[in-house]
Amino acid sequence: MQRYKSMGNFAALELRIIPFCLKLTMSKEKQQTSISELGEFGLIDRLTKNIHLKNKSTIKGVGDDAAILDYKDKQIVVSTDLLTEGIHFNLMYVPLKHLGYKAVIVNLSDVCAMNAVPKQITVNIALSSKFSVEAVEELYSGIHLACEKYGVDLVGGDTTSSLTGLTISISVLGEIKNENIVYRSGAKPTDLLCVTGDLGGAYMGLQLLERENEVFKGNENLQPQLEGYDYILERQLKPEARVDIVSAFRETGIKPTSMIDISDGLSSEIMHLCKNSNVGCNLYEDKIPMDSQTKKMAEELNINPLVAALNGGEDYELLFTISLEDYEKIKLDPDFTIIGHMTEPSEGSNLVTTSGSAIPLQAQGWNHGK
Amino acid sequence: MQRYKSMGNFAALELRIIPFCLKLTMSKEKQQTSISELGEFGLIDRLTKNIHLKNKSTIKGVGDDAAILDYKDKQIVVSTDLLTEGIHFNLMYVPLKHLGYKAVIVNLSDVCAMNAVPKQITVNIALSSKFSVEAVEELYSGIHLACEKYGVDLVGGDTTSSLTGLTISISVLGEIKNENIVYRSGAKPTDLLCVTGDLGGAYMGLQLLERENEVFKGNENLQPQLEGYDYILERQLKPEARVDIVSAFRETGIKPTSMIDISDGLSSEIMHLCKNSNVGCNLYEDKIPMDSQTKKMAEELNINPLVAALNGGEDYELLFTISLEDYEKIKLDPDFTIIGHMTEPSEGSNLVTTSGSAIPLQAQGWNHGK
Numbered sequence: 059m060q061r062y063k064s065m066g067n068f069a070a071l072e073l074r075i076i077p078f079c080l081k082l083t084m085s086k087e088k089q090q091t092s093i094s095e096l097g098e099f100g101l102i103d104r105l106t107k108n109i110h111l112k113n114k115s116t117i118k119g120v121g122d123d124a125a126i127l128d129y130k131d132k133q134i135v136v137s138t139d140l141l142t143e144g145i146h147f148n149l150m151y152v153p154l155k156h157l158g159y160k161a162v163i164v165n166l167s168d169v170c171a172m173n174a175v176p177k178q179i180t181v182n183i184a185l186s187s188k189f190s191v192e193a194v195e196e197l198y199s200g201i202h203l204a205c206e207k208y209g210v211d212l213v214g215g216d217t218t219s220s221l222t223g224l225t226i227s228i229s230v231l232g233e234i235k236n237e238n239i240v241y242r243s244g245a246k247p248t249d250l251l252c253v254t255g256d257l258g259g260a261y262m263g264l265q266l267l268e269r270e271n272e273v274f275k276g277n278e279n280l281q282p283q284l285e286g287y288d289y290i291l292e293r294q295l296k297p298e299a300r301v302d303i304v305s306a307f308r309e310t311g312i313k314p315t316s317m318i319d320i321s322d323g324l325s326s327e328i329m330h331l332c333k334n335s336n337v338g339c340n341l342y343e344d345k346i347p348m349d350s351q352t353k354k355m356a357e358e359l360n361i362n363p364l365v366a367a368l369n370g371g372e373d374y375e376l377l378f379t380i381s382l383e384d385y386e387k388i389k390l391d392p393d394f395t396i397i398g399h400m401t402e403p404s405e406g407s408n409l410v411t412t413s414g415s416a417i418p419l420q421a422q423g424w425n426h427g428k
Numbered sequence: 429m430q431r432y433k434s435m436g437n438f439a440a441l442e443l444r445i446i447p448f449c450l451k452l453t454m455s456k457e458k459q460q461t462s463i464s465e466l467g468e469f470g471l472i473d474r475l476t477k478n479i480h481l482k483n484k485s486t487i488k489g490v491g492d493d494a495a496i497l498d499y500k501d502k503q504i505v506v507s508t509d510l511l512t513e514g515i516h517f518n519l520m521y522v523p524l525k526h527l528g529y530k531a532v533i534v535n536l537s538d539v540c541a542m543n544a545v546p547k548q549i550t551v552n553i554a555l556s557s558k559f560s561v562e563a564v565e566e567l568y569s570g571i572h573l574a575c576e577k578y579g580v581d582l583v584g585g586d587t588t589s590s591l592t593g594l595t596i597s598i599s600v601l602g603e604i605k606n607e608n609i610v611y612r613s614g615a616k617p618t619d620l621l622c623v624t625g626d627l628g629g630a631y632m633g634l635q636l637l638e639r640e641n642e643v644f645k646g647n648e649n650l651q652p653q654l655e656g657y658d659y660i661l662e663r664q665l666k667p668e669a670r671v672d673i674v675s676a677f678r679e680t681g682i683k684p685t686s687m688i689d690i691s692d693g694l695s696s697e698i699m700h701l702c703k704n705s706n707v708g709c710n711l712y713e714d715k716i717p718m719d720s721q722t723k724k725m726a727e728e729l730n731i732n733p734l735v736a737a738l739n740g741g742e743d744y745e746l747l748f749t750i751s752l753e754d755y756e757k758i759k760l761d762p763d764f765t766i767i768g769h770m771t772e773p774s775e776g777s778n779l780v781t782t783s784g785s786a787i788p789l790q791a792q793g794w795n796h797g798k
Contacts, residue, residue, distance in 0.1 A: 172494045220515060
């Protein structure tokens with residue numbers, strides 16, 4: 059049941075030849091076409107020509123003023139995210155294909171966090187004239203790959219210019235039966251706090267990429283040293299959305315009392331659950347699941363691995379609470395780790411350290427403007 | 429039935445005090461708060477605190493990983509658009525409140541073009557550190573105003589940083605009964621080609637704003653000369669979505685055979701209808717509706733007003749075809765102008781000039797990259 063971790067490298071995304079990719083994708087070896095040669099409509103035709111609709115709920119996809127969907131008796135889940143160059147990604151070490159893939163995953167993960175199944179996405183992209191048609195196609199190839207893997211239809215969007223850089227805005231629609239919806243607000247004191255997978259890996263992968271990028275900037279002949287860190291690089295460059303967990307909940311008859319996905323870091327997400335559910339929480343330091351590569355990289359870079367797990371973010375694992383009576387259903391599943399329990403709101407949200415002391419958790423959102 | 433035109437100025441958007449607004453909204457007279465003071469979560473709280481849901485189909489709006497909607501037996505229309513600073517708008521002469529309003533309208537118009545009713549939007553905004561909290565609130569006040577006026581719920585979104593400038597990405601969801609959907613693809617030869625309102629005004633309004641901006645850059649003490657051009661300025665800065673036309677279609681029992689909204693210009697939109705419906709078209713120059721201010725401004729700037737109507741775009745009027753038998757239903761309605769008719773595809777798409785010669789129409793999308 060270690061679902062994604064055991065999948066190993068995802069062949070279609072060539073993880074090994076990635077870093078410092080802008081140079082690769084922009085190299086003269088591959089024919090580059092300026093977007094102005096194709097024009098807006100030519101570019102859209104080229105990017106959408108291979109779309110095949112997969113879901114019954116998709117009545118009409120790309121090609122009109124809007125898409126038409128039909129969810130019949132289901133309810134619709136909608137979410138949206140925006141990624142900007144230089145803030146959310148650095149094209150020096152994030153390949154365009156991976157970026158497209160990840161931009162979709164970030165959104166699918168939000169739908170999973172409602173206990174729902176993603177079905178359609180729309181994609182808006184703004185790009186400056188430094189991007190060729192081939193570069194945009196590379197980005198879209200990652201988007202299409204994620205759609206293919208998760209059975210999601212790309213049903214609309216806009217591709218337009220920007221004065222500088224690349225911006226990607228994706229919206230996702232998913233479906234769910236009314237009785238299965240899980241909000242952030244249903245946790246009760248004594249509920250168990252659980253997390254899927256392991257944490258901090260995406261953050262440590264990013265630290266590694268940034269370190270190697272600095273080395274590369276100093277001497278372009280040096281090849282990046284990434285051996286032995288496949289897993290944390292994959293966590294950063296090729297995250298997955300836990301649709302498998304949503305299925306597992308259905309199969310085992312578990313309905314979490316509250317749920318959120320881990321995009322900003324465990325600490326901040328726990329505080330969202332506590333605030334929305336009006337409960338407190340004890341999180342146990344020694345229970346937080348971390349991969350050995352995450353710990354090893356943290357040691358190498360002299361970073362406390364706990365910081366990566368608590369504040370690193372981008373793990374896209376699910377954080378949820380279940381009532382005590384569901385404990386038997388999850389205790390043997392290696393995908394789930396119980397990391398704490400909810401308390402009365404007056405007790406606050408605390409990290410209980412290995413030494414037994416309780417430290418109040420602190421939330422972090424973006425602070426790029428600082 | 430001249431629905432929007434007779435509404436006059438929209439009091440809540442103070443059209444007269446707009447130009448060169450960045451200086452106004454950024455002036456020291458109004459207290460400015462840096463976004464980093466509030467942080468991401470504080471900013472989101474502040475921007476979403478006054479949202480009151482209006483639609484039965486909105487089960488859960490802002491505040492969780494995703495919104496939840498319920499359309500029951502209706503089908504769902506989804507569309508999305510992205511606007512970037514310096515390409516789609518210039519903050520030297522577009523006030524933030526108007527920009528927010530227009531960004532919503534652009535999307536609602538796409539839903540109208542399917543003959544559907546807009547119900548929910550999501551809003552993604554990326555902004556650089558030059559924007560204060562108050563500036564973002566000003567932008568959101570226009571978004572909220574459009575939501576209020578059109579009875580649309582803001583149900584989600586993301587507010588994040590960018591290295592430079594402002595990007596706005598909005599997605600919209602609407603509802604429609606299956607049998608009422610109008611695609612771009614249903615036009616038949618002999619169908620009448622009709623348009624709502626008048627054309628070219630938004631483009632001439634933009635030309636006026638750009639001229640005055642150039643004057644202002646030359647001498648900041650000169651006040652912009654905008655008198656007598658209220659209508660075309662409104663067309664550019666405060667466009668409306670023709671939800672009233674969608675209602676009128678229901679009331680009068682008209683179902684267009686094809687429809688599109690005019691965002692890129694009449695010429696390009698006609699070609700979309702022709703391509704998707706596999707028909708040709710004769711468009712009559714002398715039938716194209718234009719306001720007297722549009723013509724007057726064109727004359728003043730030595731621009732052929734026909735160019736403004738054909739290629740200007742941003743009018744957000746509806747272009748549609750009806751079968752001949754529906755002619756009686758629309759002939760007396762001042763909101764509709766018959767501007768041509770569809771033909772066999774072999775005849776192509778032509779502009780029939782006042783002198784009687786036929787000139788092939790040419791499509792234009794964006795070409796900002798050129």
